[in-house]
Amino acid sequence: MFEVLQNDTLAPNVHRMVIRAPRIAKARQPGQFVIVHPEEGGERIPLTIGDADPQAGTITLFIQAVGASTLKIVNTPVGGSIRDIAGPLGKATEIEQWGRVACVGGGLGTAVLYPLAKALAESGNEVTTIIGGRSKPFIILAEELAAFSTEVLVATEDGSQGQQGFVTNVLQDLIDNPDKRPSAVFAIGPVPMMRAVAELTRPYGIKTIVSLNPIMIDGTGMCGGCRVKVGDETKFACVDGPEFDGHLVDFGLLMDRLSMYRDTEAKILEELPK
Ligand code: FES
Structure with a gap:
């Protein structure tokens, strides 16, 4: 379980949450992400690690509440806990001297x-x-x-x-x-x-x-859920990314894949207690 230490609203439906996760805070590098799994059998949400404090053992996540699972995460109060957070995942950003x-x-x-x-x-x-x-x-x-x-x-x-x-x-x-x-x-x-x-x-x-932030399931390159087309190659955003050369990404395909679960999501949201 991962304790929520801070939960602020930055913009409509956008939250900044500081969470106790010492192992992730220590290992994380810029560009990497975690997969948050708020409930057994529920959706897995990939979220970039916005910041980390290895001394305090905390990570900062920014979350937009757009669906049932993200709503569940942002509704966790300070002092409450999130069931599972896996990471850090993905490749770190290659920091070059661009000028x-x-x-x-x-x-x-x-x-x-x-x-x-x-x-x-x-x-x-x-x-x-x-x-x-x-x-x-x-x-x-x-x-x-x-x-x-x-x-x-x-x-x-x-x-x-x-x-x-x-x-x-x-x-x-x-x-x-x-x-x-x-x-x-x-x-x-x-x-x-x-x-x-x-x-x-x-x-x-x-x-x-x-x-890129496509639909992710396992976050380990095994399920193929996060596949994207980059140039002539199929890449997995969770292990090959999440950063890619924008001139090579097939954005049309990515948009189609992202809209795959839109109707299911709308149905779940409708059924949530108001
Ligand atoms: Fe399964 Fe990337 S999330 S292969």
Whole structure:
């Protein structure tokens, strides 16, 4: 059992939970994730480890309550426990010296981006962070990211914070400015957003890394549930990823696979006690 030490609401339906998990906290590297299994026989939820404190023996997870299982996790109060958390899983981010990098986060993807952007900045890269969301309440972690980013730029669809529009509009401006054009782009967020970023950078030949979060079951490369097509190869996001070259990912296939359980999920949500 894993004790919940902190549970804050960051944005509508988005929670930051600090959980006691000493072994995971010690072993974890940026980019890795855990699989949370809130109840016997229930769904397994892959979640990137947002932060970890090996001394305190804690990990921080950011969770968007979108379905029955994620609701169960975020409804665990401080002092309560989560049944099972497995990890750390996946490959750690390969931190290279890119010089100038743009880190682009959409919605909850910003939380997944946070440890990666921090690691890039700590190893000497100049990080410009771009955060997007529907409106101001959906912009998360701007202050935390500003602590190590050269600049944090915000885009909201309704213009209630930062530039009105999408993260791709802000990224285009950055690319068009010869003093600010990044050598690499890291994009994490909804699949359509990552796809749009990859299409934007493709003609400029700017290396673009995306972090994929497909349906996962065992998290060990055995079940094939998380398979994604990257270039001509089939990869398993849990062991080969979760980060991949955005110019090679088959986003269409990924979107089809992600929508496979939408009707079942809607039915379960309907049956939950209100
Ligand atoms: Fe089973 Fe990746 S989750 S192979």
